[in-house]
Amino acid sequence: MNRFPDLIRKYAFRDPGKMATHFEGRDFTYAQFCDRIQSMGQVLVNHGVQPGDRVAYLGQNSHWLVEMYYVPCVIGAILVPLNYRLSADEMVDVIADCTPTVLIVDRHFVDRAAALMDRCPSLEQLIFADWDTDAPGLPAGTPSYDTLVAQVGKVADDAFDDRASRSDDTMIIFYTSGTTGVPKGVMLSHANLLTNAIGSGHLYGYRETDILLLSGPLFHLGTGSRVYTAVAYGTSMVVQPRFEVEETMRMIQDRRITTMTLVPTMLQMIMDHPRFDGFDFSSIRCLTYGASPMPVALMERVIEAIPGITFCQAYGATETSPVLTVLPPADHVPGNPMIGKLGTVGKPVIYGDLRVVDENDNPVPTGQSGEVIIRGPQVMNGYWNRPKETAQAMRGGFYHTGDAGFLDEDGYLTLVGRTKEMIISGGENVYPIETENALSKHDAVAQAAVIGVPDPKWGEIVYAVVALHEGTSLSEADLIAFCRKKIANYKAPRGVTFWDGPLPLSATNKIDKKAIRTAVLATQDSGDHA
């Protein structure tokens, strides 16, 4: 039976003095880490938490949150890490959906937690996890995590053997940031997460001597999955409350970080930082990244600055625990014949059955784009309390990612956008990114966003919104003609809006296509564009 707590106990036994977590000057060894998890399990049992119950956590990254990744599953319960960027109403919806009885909060979200305790009927107990035992605004009588743990004291290794969850039991629920409606709770089991940890860890080249920096938000599985890999490999975790470029640089240097996960834009921020040369990054062995491809120029710059460094890319989804494909370190070595694959997201992990299909779930030929679907032991148990959405996402037994991509002759996957962004114009499928790439090749174009707009003749037409470099100008006809030389006519835009200033960005710093679409459709309605 797959059980994460057993892995923690293993390192607590084998390397009791080894650092498990470091957070703001406080170290816990694996022996302490294990003991604290067991004790906190007893605390939750004392507060009436039963197997299958949910426990919510609202806070920035900390050793408390890392511990809480394992506490509920020790007693057969389920953790729900809350995305602290959600609005109060969104958070109430999430809690109403999964009905946790206990909420744990740190000092950053005391007011929000107090409000949630009032507004959410399921919540019975608030626990405060921070350095102090009190904070302004904390409801009177709220007990402190550390005090409760100290009161319970050491708990026997096998105290919860009759409660512990089994392989297929859900141990954590991550709410995905759906763009419409209430977020859905992704239920992941021990089997899901352990398959990912064991199966993908060796592709990254994880070692037990690694010192891992956790700086991305732990309410997402992107960084969260590293908490599972860490106890699988027995690595030390350095926890940063949140990514902050200069502080991250300092931690890499001071804590001798060997590996961390980031997105290329974070790496760019580090490389571009004026104090970059003042820090020692020689401890770094491997950077794992995701969310977007690594620009070759950026990679070469990093390799020159930090000799011997390697890179590894993973493409993932919360619903798949999360890794679907890996572009391993070997494919990042300049001069390697596979270096041309840097624009891909790598090859599917062996323990998954990944396919690319059309709208009717029929597989498309190699080289042709379609939706990426996958089945395997890493695929979620489903969406919490949402059998209809689960059945829809899991139709035919495959999880449908909503990502569009194609497999090449060598089995590497290239992503081309979201299937929902796909434009169907005159029966042809167009992925906006293909058109955007063509537009970007024009010297005058600073930014480009492509959307589909309704059209009585073609169903949809490909429409471009473009920001030009300052001091340049361009006609709609010329830009369309330029595109038609680069890509198929049906992929070239049939209309262009030149945007005044930089394109609007969403909260996650991506181009906000929703705002752009609204603006374009408004001008269309007013007859501005034929």
Next chain:
Amino acid sequence: MNRFPDLIRKYAFRDPGKMATHFEGRDFTYAQFCDRIQSMGQVLVNHGVQPGDRVAYLGQNSHWLVEMYYVPCVIGAILVPLNYRLSADEMVDVIADCTPTVLIVDRHFVDRAAALMDRCPSLEQLIFADWDTDAPGLPAGTPSYDTLVAQVGKVADDAFDDRASRSDDTMIIFYTSGTTGVPKGVMLSHANLLTNAIGSGHLYGYRETDILLLSGPLFHLGTGSRVYTAVAYGTSMVVQPRFEVEETMRMIQDRRITTMTLVPTMLQMIMDHPRFDGFDFSSIRCLTYGASPMPVALMERVIEAIPGITFCQAYGATETSPVLTVLPPADHVPGNPMIGKLGTVGKPVIYGDLRVVDENDNPVPTGQSGEVIIRGPQVMNGYWNRPKETAQAMRGGFYHTGDAGFLDEDGYLTLVGRTKEMIISGGENVYPIETENALSKHDAVAQAAVIGVPDPKWGEIVYAVVALHEGTSLSEADLIAFCRKKIANYKAPRGVTFWDGPLPLSATNKIDKKAIRTAVLATQDSGDHA
């Protein structure tokens, strides 16, 4: 959820024309392999096999047996591969224990199967899996596997989705060859076997381009586990009915085998074969071995004969799916600083919690011998229908291997024998192998076996039985004195019997200590030894 059938369907989709199995001139592609498994699943359903039911197989290695590794689990049932070396009575005991309803047999065991059908009340249906549809002695009306599969025809991929087993469900039962009493049925689940396949496969360096030779008996997990690894990595399997040195050499050459599993004695037989130079072994990339250490001289001889070959050792037990430790290819490279570890069985797999403990299950210090115990997702569901034996083997949540060994400073495990063979003399633990190794260093000693014999003063004394090389002679006192120079006094024998001729061997070609003990105790009773 962990499901092997999904992996087979994956390769059937992705590489439909790739060879899955080759057996006696017949090839099946992955598409055919998958279809046959689905169809045979329907055959079993038609014969009333329900989820949880057992299906027994009695036969030499064949593509039918490889298929049957997956057929029962497709419909939620359980395979029991029978050890054809068991006596009729032993086999009846096994069948009485696990009560299968269906028995599948090949032409080599028709008479035995007919007798079992008569003697075993649980057996309702016999199926004949071989080239012909009939054989002398086959009960009249016994249907043929291939005929039944052809009659059923193609079955939809999702036909059995409501029956398929879940991660923790048992999919196969292997009976272990217990030396006393009725063999115990080891229940292994999808989660157990998939953890092993995903977790250990990359340590061996498995690739999807591998062509694997299955020549060891598939009623044991030693070779059987490769059937699971094969579908995890999508490798092709070449099936040999049984290991036969010259035929194995021919298959390696003719089928361009890249990897296979053997024991060092099999490799020795190949290297010593008079026709060795007549065969082309250049296709072999990696040999995996177990059961005993690889002698350096043998390894170097193989490397000289087959340049570029690598080796990988695994130590396993049926109860652990089976791998506990791996000595990877890198540690087999001559000149590598780790080459001194060749006498060890390598390091524990990361997903297991392996410890070495004393008689009271307390961990012993590094370097000290004790019993090897392990817990983790690869550890069996238990012994079929034997809660008492399961609880005993799994006390404290750890599987007790009964193997004695010690961990060194680098975390490598060295095996020193079976805990049951351990001799306790004057309060000191002595593992026979240590004394046997010392005895073997004497030029006159051809074979040595060490046992403990009861002694009123010491509890037990260390006693040696030795066969000398022809034409040599040696006194008991001289041999004991020789040993005392090599090992601690308490480990040296206190008495020696010089055996006339080679030491007796058991059915598995190991020195038969039981026979030796009986002989020694008989002479002791008659007052021959003080």
